[in-house]
Amino acid sequence: MGELPLGYEMSEVLLADDLSNNLTYPDTFKLYFDVVKEKMKL
Numbered sequence: 001m002g003e004l005p006l007g008y009e010m011s012e013v014l015l016a017d018d019l020s021n022n023l024t025y026p027d028t029f030k031l032y033f034d035v036v037k038e039k040m041k042l
Contacts, residue, residue, distance in 0.1 A: 004010060023029045 004013065019026075019029060019033050
C-alpha cells in the first residue's frame with residue numbers, strides 16, 4: 001500500500017481479521033467493520 005506521508009493522522013494501514021482495542025470511535029468503526037465483513041461474504 002505504500003508509506004504514509006509525514007504528519008499523516010494515521011500511523012499505519014493494515015489488513016486484519018479483528019479490530020484494534022485502541023480506536024478513536026470504537027462504536028462507529030465496529031459498525032463499519034461489520035458491514036464490510038458482511039459484504040465480503042460473496
